[in-house]
Amino acid sequence: MHIIIIGGSFGGLNTAYDLRRLLPHHSHEITLISKEPRFIFIPSLPWVAMGSKTLDDISFDLAHPLKSKGINFVEAAVTGIDPAASHVHTGTGIYDYDYLVVATGHRSANEAVPGLGPFDGPGHSLMSPPEAEEARTTWAAFLQDPGPMVVGCAPGASCVGPAYEFMFEAHHALKKRALAHRAPITFITPEPFLGHFGVGGFGKARQFFEGELEQRDVRYHTSTAISKITADRVETADGKSFESRYSMIIPALGGVKVVAEAPGLANPKGFIPVDANYRHNDFPNIYAVGVAVAMPPVEETPVPVNFPKTGHMTEQMARIAAKNIAADILGGEKTSHDLMVECIMDMGDKGAHLVADPVRPPRNRSSMSSGKRWLWAKRFFAGYYLWKLRRGANRSPKWVW
Template sequence: MAHIIIMGAGIGGMPAAYEMRASLPKEHRITVVSAVDYFQFTPSNPWVAVGWRDREAVTLPIAPLLEKKGIGFIAKAVTAIDPQANRLTLEGGEILDYDYLIITTGPKLFFDEVPGSGPHGGHTHSVCTVNHAEMFFKDYETFLQNPGPVVIGAMPFASCFGPAYEFAFILDADLRKRKMRHKVPITFVTSEPYIGHLGLGGVGDSKSMLESELRAHDMKWITNAKTTKVEAGKLFVTQLDDLGNVFKEHEVPFQLSMMLPSFKGVDAVAAVPNLCNPRGFVLIDEFQRSKAYRNIFSAGVCVAIPPVEVTVVPTGAPKTGYMIETMVSAIVHNIVDELAGQPVVTKATWNAICLADFGDTGAAFVALPQIPPRNVNWFKKGKWVHLAKIAFEKYFMRKMKNGSTEPIYEKYVLKALGIVRLMR
């Protein structure tokens, strides 16, 4: 009998638990360990931040969902991993032994990278967690009584730029609905070398299309932006040229700000010798398995993927939902095969597919494969994306409630985009 432990209960961890349980005989134990006792649908956090969703709409209690499927759950943070002993130490000192470990923790939000940033004692907000989104909305309600300039964007070492663009346009849409947009100058500040880079070197016409959208919505922008510090009401930015030389120094005023932070690996994972790269992301082979420890696998934002290209201000490559879904499936297949005495052969599909909501319209992009040159390099916008994102949220939440193992992206998103046939 094997004991499989899954660290993290988010968009990667919960599907991994469901799929693993459905694929293994009952004598094998599966346990999910998470620092929080709820699942949160992270893509909906920008809506929470402007009051379009509340916490109940985008979170689910984990324990009863996993219990129905015969999956164990422990709501404690992991404080240490001993890969030689195959053992975890949990908060409070509890010890947990494993035969296989699947790391799906997501990233550590490293606000300390930029002094004065972050919602905990700093001067900027985030939409990376539902708690942070709620904190923004609380300040937003006060802000609406006396509006002023807003700064939105992404810090150096951020690796998922879609939510920053989403939030800028969602906030714009909400202010327009309130007939207050004319009172709120918005500046988009990003570490990307150009608008629409997205950590992917651009996708299709993303540069010109997103520049056009920002202009149409009266937003100014600063690219190649190395945010160096934040003070109350002021963002300090060194803008570099394409050679990495200082082009301009900016002091951007704001009354409210949402800046995606840099990402690192969580402390307990990053501390394991030879497991991670210098930023704390798990080094894996083509089968999602640790290069140093053969019974440790990893999926999602916490894995190490090299940047698509070197940028003068550091940017990371995004790990989109479809990529995470295929990583999880590959891990499940490979552990099942190994337990059956078969060689591991299943690989994930590292393609970038994203639906970005803009409040009353949206943009979809597809990069197959993620690293150029690509077989598919496609970027389109329209109201249908906004509607598709809402439908996707409802379907994914239902999948988590029911414990379904259905591959959402393959069955629905890719078919909706009309590209399944291009991948075969």
């Protein structure tokens, strides 16, 4: 059997390691194809934007760890997927598979908000390594001559956490330099209330974040749709306009082009519909994990907010998919369970720890707490995660993210 995995990030790498442990080497070949030769710890991109980390600090080359585990690595962009024929096309050749795992993450729909660059418009983003590096340069320049700024999320965004992190970290950086009075921050979000995060909130997150923004003199606007970004303003669909000399806006996401264009593979947004085992609804030999998976929002909101697919959730999906592929091949029980989410947010001077189990309400557990200890935990965890994944170990400890 030949199992191909597309994507070398949280979804792809965790699936590859789990499958390698579950399937005998001599009879089952595993190939991971990624256009990016490195594993990059994406949750640390806000630190790259702020200038406290470089991409080298938060990444490692995939080739060696994969080879040492007996997994083939192909560094190539997949240019076509033919689900009916079980082929994957790349610039370097065509690969046949018995099972395919798609872990290609997202495409940022920056074009949905005119002016949301950063490479073809004045608005900044940090959803990808090149965008975070662009933000790093422009943020450093902004600190030399600061002014009013807007941080927020576009309508339909799902990954809203990084907007909060950037806002808190930016405020902290400005305050440390005694520049906060020159750079008032406005936070604009499609969420119906602060701390909703596309999951309906976490414990007392709403009261907590309202208090934290008020304490920092950050003005906020919820249920608000950003409609346009210019060099010095951010406009919203309700006719308001906010002065902004630095606009960091998290876009809505879609599936990557090659997935969106594969016949019968994805929904109109380019995400892949799967069952509870992370198996494609129509192609039994295709599985999908991570951001590539189609997941409905938890509830309807006045301005759309989509369901977040975090790194921690991606890791859980990878584990479930790997077990089910192994069960398909070797026989045995299929597995599935509700996803939970746990994450730590950097708030500049402290951290916030959020838990929702399961992610979709109603829940058995929903909590949040904050303090300096969570900031240290986040910093430690990022390094620890890279260290363990580089060594082919992908078991998270009980306290995570």
